[in-house]
Amino acid sequence: MAVYNYDVVVLGSGPAGEGAAMNAAKAGRKVAVVDSRREVGGNCTHLGTIPSKALRHSVRQIMQFNTNPMFRQIGEPRWFSFPDVLKSAERVIAKQVTSRTGYYARNRIDVFFGTGSFADEHTIEVVCANGVVEKLVAKQIVIATGSRPYRPVDVDFHHPRIYDSDTILSLTHTPRRIIIYGAGVIGSEYASIFSGLGVLVDLIDNRDQLLSFLDAEISDALSYHLRNNNVLIRHNEEYESVEGVENGVVLHLKSGKKIKADAFLWCNGRTGNTDQLGLENIGIKVNSRGQIEVDQNYRTPVSNIYAAGDVIGWPSLASAAADQGRSAAGSIVDNGSWRFVDDVPTGIYTIPEISSIGKTERELTQAKIPYEVGKAFFKGMARAQISHEPVGMLKLLFHRETLEVLGVHCFGYQASEIVHIGQAIMNQKGEANTIKYFVNTTFNYPTMAEAYRVAAFDGLNRLF
Ligand SMILES: Cc1cc2nc3c(=O)[nH]c(=O)nc-3n(C[C@H](O)[C@H](O)[C@H](O)COP(=O)(O)OP(=O)(O)OC[C@H]3O[C@@H](n4cnc5c(N)ncnc54)[C@H](O)[C@@H]3O)c2cc1C
Numbered sequence: 151m152a153v154y155n156y157d158v159v160v161l162g163s164g165p166a167g168e169g170a171a172m173n174a175a176k177a178g179r180k181v182a183v184v185d186s187r188r189e190v191g192g193n194c195t196h197l198g199t200i201p202s203k204a205l206r207h208s209v210r211q212i213m214q215f216n217t218n219p220m221f222r223q224i225g226e227p228r229w230f231s232f233p234d235v236l237k238s239a240e241r242v243i244a245k246q247v248t249s250r251t252g253y254y255a256r257n258r259i260d261v262f263f264g265t266g267s268f269a270d271e272h273t274i275e276v277v278c279a280n281g282v283v284e285k286l287v288a289k290q291i292v293i294a295t296g297s298r299p300y301r302p303v304d305v306d307f308h309h310p311r312i313y314d315s316d317t318i319l320s321l322t323h324t325p326r327r328i329i330i331y332g333a334g335v336i337g338s339e340y341a342s343i344f345s346g347l348g349v350l351v352d353l354i355d356n357r358d359q360l361l362s363f364l365d366a367e368i369s370d371a372l373s374y375h376l377r378n379n380n381v382l383i384r385h386n387e388e389y390e391s392v393e394g395v396e397n398g399v400v401l402h403l404k405s406g407k408k409i410k411a412d413a414f415l416w417c418n419g420r421t422g423n424t425d426q427l428g429l430e431n432i433g434i435k436v437n438s439r440g441q442i443e444v445d446q447n448y449r450t451p452v453s454n455i456y457a458a459g460d461v462i463g464w465p466s467l468a469s470a471a472a473d474q475g476r477s478a479a480g481s482i483v484d485n486g487s488w489r490f491v492d493d494v495p496t497g498i499y500t501i502p503e504i505s506s507i508g509k510t511e512r513e514l515t516q517a518k519i520p521y522e523v524g525k526a527f528f529k530g531m532a533r534a535q536i537s538h539e540p541v542g543m544l545k546l547l548f549h550r551e552t553l554e555v556l557g558v559h560c561f562g563y564q565a566s567e568i569v570h571i572g573q574a575i576m577n578q579k580g581e582a583n584t585i586k587y588f589v590n591t592t593f594n595y596p597t598m599a600e601a602y603r604v605a606a607f608d609g610l611n612r613l614f
Pocket of ligand 1: 161162163164165166167168184185186187191192193194195197198199200202203264265266267294295296297315336423426427458459460461466467468469470471497499
């Protein structure tokens with residue numbers, strides 16, 4: 151067994167692992183990364199963020215082609231299959247792998263492809279695909295092994311019509327009707343993708359409101375637009391059993407209802423990838439979701455071992471995972487790059503897209519903060535009209551006395567980009583965070599960013 155010595159070994163090459171490895175390497179540490187997949191990028195690149203966003207982009211292009219009257223001059227509305235749109239996602243994945251492989255090479259980070267586990271607090275054994283075992287000894291180790299879909303034992307995931315968010319990427323046909331169980335972010339995003347392809351979707355939510363952490367107006371807007379696109383949302387439902395039959399799946403609900411579809415997609419919960427790590431050899435415990443507890447420095451109870459990304463739980467986003475990984479390495483190398491990641495915008499790539507940061511109206515009302523609201527509807531904005539993107543709204547919540555921006559909530563075209571302008575202002579200290587910025591600053595025209603100006607005037611006009 152070959153033995154290699156490193157300053158830092160990172161388990162997992164998703165955004166958290168990459169963030170940790172790059173930061174440690176840039177601080178002059180000798181770094182190795184281990185990933186059980188034969189390519190870098192993590193589940194983010196291969197199964198989660200990237201494929202789902204690429205799928206969504208293709209579906210939106212199809213929707214635009216099929217609904218924009220201008221395109222009728224070049225052809226009738228066309229139907230595309232799920233495997234058709236999957237092909238474009240595969241091209242993006244390959245490009246991402248190429249870019250990311252280059253980052254490791256450029257920063258002289260060794261990459262081992264194999265499953266890593268702890269032999270002791272400083273030693274990782276890597277079982278490579280060809281059966282060879284390598285031993286990596288490191289001063290510090292970062293666990294960034296991510297998560298996978300939670301699979302309850304009473305659902306038969308071997309049935310050919312029952313999928314989770316990983317296996318749906320191997321779907322080789324386009325179902326006429328699909329049941330999506332779990333109306334969280336991933337379930338709602340896939341509901342948008344399938345309904346955009348003309349598939350009838352039953353979206354099963356075990357709560358009474360979609361994505362209830364959102365501002366209620368935005369959540370209502372999402373429900374409206376999903377319904378408008380043939381998604382049947384069933385609230386307050388829980389499964390009794392999932393029965394795979396010859397030509398489909400029958401979902402039996404505790405409420406007594408039965409729903410049949412050609413395919414069933416389970417989107418209810420995720421589990422941390424910790425079961426193969428040999429954590430029992432180093433005394434690290436995990437919670438019921440397989441997640442590892444860390445302190446504000448991303449340090450586990452074992453002082454030389456850190457963890458970041460989905461494997462530590464909230465918020466389970468690629469955006470945050472990259473920063474958490476960078477911060478974990480920042481704690482190790484002590485180069486001023488550490489920060490505790492607690493201020494994360496929401497970006498939800500449903501159709502329409504949603505993004506927000508800061509407080510919701512509900513939270514501000516409960517806290518008795520005197521706030522006012524300013525809104526801009528995309529249907530009235532030049533850039534949205536030019537882009538044929540009339541659906542959407544930007545809502546600013548601000549303190550009616552100090553004018554401090556307290557919340558930014560947006561849905562529609564470019565929402566996940568638009569939110570960052572508000573975020574930049576909200577992050578200013580003291581009086582620099584004021585809604586006046588948006589009326590005292592010249593914005594490019596026409597832009598979607600102009601929504602800030604419109605919303606700010608709307609809000610300021612309400613003050614007396
Ligand atoms: C369908 C879907 C859509 C999503 N969309 C978004 C989005 O739009 N925006 C967003 O911010 N987030 C999104 N997410 C979440 C995002 O993908 C995750 O938060 C992110 O991938 C977490 O990154 P990570 O680095 O913690 O781990 P991962 O990306 O999960 O990578 C972990 C890596 O570790 C490897 N590994 C596991 N065990 C071992 C081991 N023992 N040894 C070696 N390697 C191991 C895995 O094979 C994997 O390659 C989405 C997730 C899903 C499922």
